[in-house]
Amino acid sequence: MKEWKTKLNKITATQILVLGILIRIGISPFFRHPFDIVAWKFLGMVSYDLGINPFPYTSFYGPCWLFTLLGSYPIYLLVSLIRPSELFLNLIIKLPLIFGDLIMAILLFKITKSKLALTLWFLNPYVIWTSAVHGIFDVLPTLFSLLSMYFLGKKQYVASAVSLAVGIGYKVFPVFLLPFFLLFSMRNFGKKISMKYLLVVLTASLLVFAIFLLPQNFKYFYEGLFVDLPRRSMSYVGSSVSYIEFLTLHLGLISNYNFLYTFIPLYIALILFSCKFGTDFDKLNEAIIITLLLLFVTYNTMHPQFLVWVIPFLLIEYVRKKRISFIIMGGMWLWMMLWIFSWNMEMWVVGPLQVFIPVPTHGQMNGLLLVSSMNFSAFTFACIADVSGILRKIGLPFSKWIRFLVLAISTFIMDVLLYSFYGNWGTIIPVLCFAVFYPLIIVSSGGENS
Amino acid sequence: MKGLAMLLVVIFSLTLFVAMFGYPNSPDIDPTKTKGLLNFARNGEYINGTETWVITQIDPAFFSHLSNYTLVKLEISGRVPLSGGRVYINDYYVGDANTSQELNEWDVPVKFCNVTTIITVVSNGWNIKSVNLLFFVKFSQVPPWWKQNITIILLAAIAETAIIIILARKVVKWIKSM
Numbered sequence: 178m179k180e181w182k183t184k185l186n187k188i189t190a191t192q193i194l195v196l197g198i199l200i201r202i203g204i205s206p207f208f209r210h211p212f213d214i215v216a217w218k219f220l221g222m223v224s225y226d227l228g229i230n231p232f233p234y235t236s237f238y239g240p241c242w243l244f245t246l247l248g249s250y251p252i253y254l255l256v257s258l259i260r261p262s263e264l265f266l267n268l269i270i271k272l273p274l275i276f277g278d279l280i281m282a283i284l285l286f287k288i289t290k291s292k293l294a295l296t297l298w299f300l301n302p303y304v305i306w307t308s309a310v311h312g313i314f315d316v317l318p319t320l321f322s323l324l325s326m327y328f329l330g331k332k333q334y335v336a337s338a339v340s341l342a343v344g345i346g347y348k349v350f351p352v353f354l355l356p357f358f359l360l361f362s363m364r365n366f367g368k369k370i371s372m373k374y375l376l377v378v379l380t381a382s383l384l385v386f387a388i389f390l391l392p393q394n395f396k397y398f399y400e401g402l403f404v405d406l407p408r409r410s411m412s413y414v415g416s417s418v419s420y421i422e423f424l425t426l427h428l429g430l431i432s433n434y435n436f437l438y439t440f441i442p443l444y445i446a447l448i449l450f451s452c453k454f455g456t457d458f459d460k461l462n463e464a465i466i467i468t469l470l471l472l473f474v475t476y477n478t479m480h481p482q483f484l485v486w487v488i489p490f491l492l493i494e495y496v497r498k499k500r501i502s503f504i505i506m507g508g509m510w511l512w513m514m515l516w517i518f519s520w521n522m523e524m525w526v527v528g529p530l531q532v533f534i535p536v537p538t539h540g541q542m543n544g545l546l547l548v549s550s551m552n553f554s555a556f557t558f559a560c561i562a563d564v565s566g567i568l569r570k571i572g573l574p575f576s577k578w579i580r581f582l583v584l585a586i587s588t589f590i591m592d593v594l595l596y597s598f599y600g601n602w603g604t605i606i607p608v609l610c611f612a613v614f615y616p617l618i619i620v621s622s623g624g625e626n627s
Numbered sequence: 628m629k630g631l632a633m634l635l636v637v638i639f640s641l642t643l644f645v646a647m648f649g650y651p652n653s654p655d656i657d658p659t660k661t662k663g664l665l666n667f668a669r670n671g672e673y674i675n676g677t678e679t680w681v682i683t684q685i686d687p688a689f690f691s692h693l694s695n696y697t698l699v700k701l702e703i704s705g706r707v708p709l710s711g712g713r714v715y716i717n718d719y720y721v722g723d724a725n726t727s728q729e730l731n732e733w734d735v736p737v738k739f740c741n742v743t744t745i746i747t748v749v750s751n752g753w754n755i756k757s758v759n760l761l762f763f764v765k766f767s768q769v770p771p772w773w774k775q776n777i778t779i780i781l782l783a784a785i786a787e788t789a790i791i792i793i794l795a796r797k798v799v800k801w802i803k804s805m
Contacts (some may be wrong), residue, residue: 255780287801
């Protein structure tokens with residue numbers, strides 16, 4: 178470990194950044210998400226070839242990604258006058274994401290002063306996979322959330338509020354961070370500034386979403402939020418908490434927003450907890466991590482790229498407080514890699530290994546997804562426990578082995594039960610993976626770094 | 628060392644350039660197969676007399692520069708009574724319902740429709756389940772809008788390049804301060 182650290186010290190941050198950029202630019206043209214990039218291209222065609230309003234096709238997200246996309250597209254169009262190239266289009270669509278990865282790396286370095294954090298972000302195969310291979314834009318809302326936290330730490334509350342609003346303009350999840358930012362500003366800058374902060378966030382959000390308030394767009398925004406989104410992705414479940422919701426599916430009670438029933442009580446508890454204890458930058462970071470992990474375990478659909486949201490904050494937590502062990506980070510990475518590479522979940526998750534794996538039937542898919550999502554959520558709970566120190570605060574007389582036994586056995590039993598209901602022999606793979614990695618993860622929590 | 632690094636970067640860029648532009652690669656959206664750009668769906672009703680459905684905020688582009696390349700289809704599903712039913716769009720007669728079919732479809736001339744389009748059905752006993760007004764565009768035949776507005780695209784590209792240069796300068800400053 179020491180030897181590895183010495184070697185890393187010899188490499189400059191600039192060299193790491195150059196290497197990361199070259200890797201990304203080198204692979205970007207040759208890969209793409211089978212559905213999303215085609216959808217982005219379709220948006221470009223609708224806007225620039227047909228000259229019609231693209232909002233009916235994107236109301237599901239905030240407008241910022243569309244703005245980013247339509248901003249990049251003209252360069253592709255101009256080059257296509259000479260020679261059209263789909264590979265070049267892949268690169269053009271991913272350039273803002275690569276730029277986002279780069280700024281995030283620099284920001285992480287500025288916050289932590291750690292080359293390790295910078296490396297774990299910028300040379301992380303999972304991050305590269307999400308931005309440069311799949312071309313999914315989750316790094317951008319994450320970047321603006323981190324920027325918001327960074328500016329808040331620097332007492333630049335207007336910049337912080339605007340960054341948060343832009344983040345919300347990409348994806349909705351940063352909105353859940355707002356209460357913690359308000360609490361932080363209230364504690365550190367007083368009530369007046371806190372009110373101003375809220376006002377700036379609301380005004381900036383209104384400006385960002387203004388285009389949706391036009392009469393021809395509003396109905397698509399409304400339909401996206403209240404018709405399309407509740408109906409989407411109900412074919413599979415992303416967490417063990419949602420498993421309860423999955424059962425209610427057969428009663429016809431479920432929508433994509435049902436996660437709020439479980440998320441909101443836990444979230445309110447977290448806000449109340451933060452009201453009492455959340456005073457400094459580290460507590461704010463911790464609250465953000467827990468909020469995002471809570472979303473992961475309660476939201477109906479867990480797409481692999483969602484993990485990008487939390488990685489920068491986990492890295493800050495690790496570097497500043499040494500509380501998340503390397504094994505947890507490694508475990509998280511391995512787990513996601515297994516998830517991405519192992520199964521072909523129709524169009525949603527496609528890895529290079531998919532050609533070697535037969536497409537599972539619907540029943541098999543349910544089995545695989547339920548078991549893997551159970552494991553994933555158990556793992557996420559372990560992270561929550563580790564980050565927040567909840568297990569220690571309860572005061573149970575446990576050693577790390579008791580923790581391991583209780584969590585591992587209970588989750589294993591749940592897996593077996595699920596397997597017996599839904600599974601087939603294919604589901605034994607995640608169970609075995611779980612048996613290997615889960616003990617490592619649990620044993621690592623409560624170790625020296627915990 | 629610096630020279631070698633520069634050489635490697637140049638080789639890398641050239642290889643990438645050749646790989647991207649040197650070999651033919653086919654687009655995976657076949658514009659000729661892309662259909663059904665917009666679908667305005669409405670819930671049905673039991674008709675005893677006259678009923679109307681109003682569709683608003685249809686993109687005006689379909690009636691201006693895309694009018695020659697747009698196909699409009701009206702689909703009405705539901706059991707038709709023996710006495711039949713008549714369908715109008717903006718007071719233009721579209722057709723009669725076929726009593727032997729559960730799903731009736733008509734190709735509608737684009738000029739019948741407008742940004743606000745009113746679908747009217749006259750019948751005694753047509754139990755309509757759904758009304759769909761679909762807009763299709765023959766992608767392959769449309770002269771790209773951006774080629775006719777190349778100045779805007781050029782300006783957009785220049786503006787974007789300027790923004791990138793400003794941001795890149797800032798990023799380089801940040802990197803140098805690391």
